[in-house]
Amino acid sequence: MNLQALIEDIRQQVLPFYGQGRVADYIPALASVAPHQFGFAIHTLDGQQFACGDADTPFSMQSISKAFMLALTLQADGETLWRHVGKEPSGNPFNSLVQLEYEHGIPRNPFINAGALVVTDRAISHFGDAHRHLLHWLRQETGNPRLDADPVIAASEREHGDRNAALAHFMKSYGNIEHAVQTVLEQYFDSCSIALTCRELARAGLFLANHGVSPLTGERYLSRSQAKQVNAVMLTCGTYDAAGEFAYRVGLPVKSGVGGGLLAVIPGKMSIAVWSPQLDSRGNSVLGLEALDRFTTQTGLSIF
Amino acid sequence: MNLQALIEDIRQQVLPFYGQGRVADYIPALASVAPHQFGFAIHTLDGQQFACGDADTPFSMQSISKAFMLALTLQADGETLWRHVGKEPSGNPFNSLVQLEYEHGIPRNPFINAGALVVTDRAISHFGDAHRHLLHWLRQETGNPRLDADPVIAASEREHGDRNAALAHFMKSYGNIEHAVQTVLEQYFDSCSIALTCRELARAGLFLANHGVSPLTGERYLSRSQAKQVNAVMLTCGTYDAAGEFAYRVGLPVKSGVGGGLLAVIPGKMSIAVWSPQLDSRGNSVLGLEALDRFTTQTGLSIF
Amino acid sequence: MNLQALIEDIRQQVLPFYGQGRVADYIPALASVAPHQFGFAIHTLDGQQFACGDADTPFSMQSISKAFMLALTLQADGETLWRHVGKEPSGNPFNSLVQLEYEHGIPRNPFINAGALVVTDRAISHFGDAHRHLLHWLRQETGNPRLDADPVIAASEREHGDRNAALAHFMKSYGNIEHAVQTVLEQYFDSCSIALTCRELARAGLFLANHGVSPLTGERYLSRSQAKQVNAVMLTCGTYDAAGEFAYRVGLPVKSGVGGGLLAVIPGKMSIAVWSPQLDSRGNSVLGLEALDRFTTQTGLSIF
Amino acid sequence: MNLQALIEDIRQQVLPFYGQGRVADYIPALASVAPHQFGFAIHTLDGQQFACGDADTPFSMQSISKAFMLALTLQADGETLWRHVGKEPSGNPFNSLVQLEYEHGIPRNPFINAGALVVTDRAISHFGDAHRHLLHWLRQETGNPRLDADPVIAASEREHGDRNAALAHFMKSYGNIEHAVQTVLEQYFDSCSIALTCRELARAGLFLANHGVSPLTGERYLSRSQAKQVNAVMLTCGTYDAAGEFAYRVGLPVKSGVGGGLLAVIPGKMSIAVWSPQLDSRGNSVLGLEALDRFTTQTGLSIF
Secondary structure (H helix, E strand, C coil): CCHHHHHHHHHHHHHHHCCCCEECCCCHHHHCCCCCCCEEEEEECCCCEEEEECCCCCEECCCHHHHHHHHHHHHHHHHHHHHCCCCCCCCCHHHHHHHHHHCCCCCCCCCCHHHHHHHHHHHHHHHCCHHHHHHHHHHHHHCCCCCEECHHHHHHHHHCCHHHHHHHHHHHHCCCCCCCHHHHHHHHHHHHCEEECHHHHHHHCHHHHCCCECCCCCCECCCHHHHHHHHHHHHHHCCHHHHHHHHHHCCCCEEECCCCEEEEEECCCEEEEEECCEECCCCCEHHHHHHHHHHHHHHCCCCC | CCHHHHHHHHHHHHHHHCCCCEECCCCHHHHCCCCCCCEEEEEECCCCEEEEECCCCCEECCCHHHHHHHHHHHHHHHHHHHHCCCCCCCCCHHHHHHHHHHCCCCCCCCCCHHHHHHHHHHHHHHHCCHHHHHHHHHHHHHCCCCCEECHHHHHHHHHCCHHHHHHHHHHHHCCCCCCCHHHHHHHHHHHHCEEECHHHHHHHCHHHHCCCECCCCCCECCCHHHHHHHHHHHHHHCCHHHHHHHHHHCCCCEEECCCCEEEEEECCCEEEEEECCEECCCCCEHHHHHHHHHHHHHHCCCCC | CCHHHHHHHHHHHHHHHCCCCEECCCCHHHHCCCCCCCEEEEEECCCCEEEEECCCCCEECCCHHHHHHHHHHHHHHHHHHHHCCCCCCCCCHHHHHHHHHHCCCCCCCCCCHHHHHHHHHHHHHHHCCHHHHHHHHHHHHHCCCCCEECHHHHHHHHHCCHHHHHHHHHHHHCCCCCCCHHHHHHHHHHHHCEEECHHHHHHHCHHHHCCCECCCCCCECCCHHHHHHHHHHHHHHCCHHHHHHHHHHCCCCEEECCCCEEEEEECCCEEEEEECCEECCCCCEHHHHHHHHHHHHHHCCCCC | CCHHHHHHHHHHHHHHHCCCCEECCCCHHHHCCCCCCCEEEEEECCCCEEEEECCCCCEECCCHHHHHHHHHHHHHHHHHHHHCCCCCCCCCHHHHHHHHHHCCCCCCCCCCHHHHHHHHHHHHHHHCCHHHHHHHHHHHHHCCCCCEECHHHHHHHHHCCHHHHHHHHHHHHCCCCCCCHHHHHHHHHHHHCEEECHHHHHHHCHHHHCCCECCCCCCECCCHHHHHHHHHHHHHHCCHHHHHHHHHHCCCCEEECCCCEEEEEECCCEEEEEECCEECCCCCEHHHHHHHHHHHHHHCCCCC
């Protein structure tokens, strides 16, 4: 199969979907991103790279950072982590807070905001500065030493951070946040604000496709079992309230962000990054989902 | 790999878990099942069979019937089905009813009770007698013409069916149940009461591992895409409120029932049935989960 | 104070509110009521009567019947009744079902539908035919032997009764409904379908203003303490999700129905009935609330 | 009726209830209060005073301060206040957060914590230092210039304030908190920490019994209509999740606090303060409820 031709063809198929979604507007800094952009990048375990469109334009990781922070923290914290956060899908959006109350401050999974705050709190216990640790790791894996958080985005997050502050205080009232709420929020916002390109994102995700070992550096970041676990959590919880839809249409572990990026993993084969800023009503990239759906349908590469 | 030796070894490993769960007691007829039983059966796409323990003892399918009813109805109803039922995980147990209210009578997925009632209602529209249709299909696939619903179980279900009646009436108030509530309930209870063995269950599940085509009869029951979809729904919604736990530990599409049975699918390879009646707090077989966890860990056969 | 002049004046003040609400349309039989009608009737404990507008036009009691069924059942059942139903306001409309689940099938109060079904079930235990018993009592108190349920309304209720059937089955699954769901529903729908006039309603409510004794017949229906209790439940739970609004604006125990009727009680003084079919978004008569608000403001007769 | 003899008799009747409740322990400073204390004080509109037991021992107002803060803010803010907070009972305890989400950051009433935080926020807009304003007013009405917040209690509240911080941040995310969360919390905690005696509390509540005018100073604090409104909100929302129970048993507007205090109002007649630190499961004083129940039953002074 000629993957380069395929992704270029898919790009043509999905461009007509421009206009069917809306750029994230919950913070002003994201709302100003040019909407008609689309990047696609693939990195295979044997070192091949394919890319098209805006695959070299940096975008804001947003929630995709949660997958990497989870991996790094799971490596350090081991099974202890799961005393602080669950690994079940969260169901409806409207019950995030009542769920926290019902389950005594333990968030349902590491990819809802409450769960990511808990993971960040655990990461601070292990790494001191969790954001610095993640940034250092990403620079190393992507080979881009200038990778960094976008200060404008980070400031905008902080300014509109009351809902995350509410979650953190609420969990702290149950004893499930160890560090100061302010510290946890700062590092969480900084990590979400890291900007990278599709090509870089696909590189960074390779270890998840390779059972925990980076094929670039040969370094093991997760045990085989832990890599399976992170992929499983991505599949069941990685795309907000559309995990069922993604499993059904794409059939791969995927983590999405409201910056419009998507990281997908084909265990044993490759890592895929797609980006397009317009989002559907559930916060996932419209063109991104269309592109991944076509990719797995046309290659037959779904895990199912 | 010697699968026969492996499953016999796994059986020895999990027998010590006897006593850590409890036989389902929500209806008297199930509560009287002998608790210390364990069966394991594998059927590969190339026709090999492996079995051990109580693999030839019939047990009550219960919710595992939902997976087959879904497949048969999806074949007949196509995408229309998804206007009546969602395909997202359901989150917490406590919100099933509030979810139905919040989403105007559309159940979140076909494997919660409300969703299975809707699927049965759709099946009645297509097949007239949905239970008969399913039973006929199962007899054909398992090659056992005497397969049938257990009338004692079915009567017991009916007698304790007020909660399902509540769900059906509630959905009918939203116009999402077409047929008489009484009819839908009868056929739903009958289907849940079908008894079969591990060996038979593994045979019946083969088409899901074989992209929609039964390797036994050569008949296509689902398109390749639909088979992927059913597997995806099994993975994200197939084990009550423990879908995340199963994805994390087992990493396969699984459908469980409170009779203690589990059907697992390895796409492209094989179908697996495990049964042991003692359940954990979330309604899944204790020894069943332990056995599947060991099986995928020791074979490396997870989809992740 | 000239009450006759006052209520005629109030009628003029509230007629401009015609058109600000909508006639109940959840069953066809109610939707066809002429919208521009307004009746007002007062009956004092010393036997004076005042009425104006359409005070002699019969309308459907709907939920107002719940107050009388509660009184008759409380008389027969005593404190036992409160093991089956609570007496706290219900909060938001959206949580009626989740509340039932959270509180194990015990409805929060006798005036939400679930609670009224439980009261009817208890009434059947005491009176056999609960509806007949209530009807007989109302005929006696109003002095109108032809008072009856409207068969068209009752049939329409039955036809659209799936939501109430859901509630009844759900409570039966918790053991909180003793009789057959079908029987309870029939009698509940019949009682809701009783038609009477404002003048008759004011007469029927007199015993609640007179600490439990009918000033017309001299008969004691409730102990002084029980009469206080029914009034308290009316004030805190009598007007759907607007109990706070009614307490705040009207300051009297009130029971409303979606037929547009309102029964208000001034302990020690009088009973008041208002009727006008157009409802606000919370199911209470628009002109009825306006009229009661003006009446208590202009007479200073609030209990606060 | 000899009220002095009556309340002394009631005191003897309720002392056996010592031990049936537990002193509030959510903050250490409250947990150390001696449990076996009981005070009762009455102040009539015509100037008579009756008191017994520990009526001169200061206790922590806690949520009773919410009634006074509401009155002062309603006077300043008028109907505008009700754009920021509702006036309906809150239903179940478990849904406070989901309710805030469902109703877009508008708390259901001024007496749940979220609502009191909003009232404090509005009070800051009008008075600058809301706590100082309330304290000044209380000093004047009670005639005790040394009345003050207990700094140990206030510090303890602050230290365990994460849940209130969560509520405030959550409402701020909806734009329903104007001032800095930190400022609102400080003033809210300080007001809750004010210590006074039963005798002082009964004096301070007199204007609510006298239709808005203090009979001590002759000053009007609320319009007649506003006084009715505050009493109505106390009756429907003043005693946490037991408003229905209090209406049913006591039949008076009451505001309670977890310090064990209760303020009850008999419109047109008198103001009553009871205090005893042991609380029932819903946070109301056990002996306080028993005493008020007996008082209204034996005097027949209920509003119903």
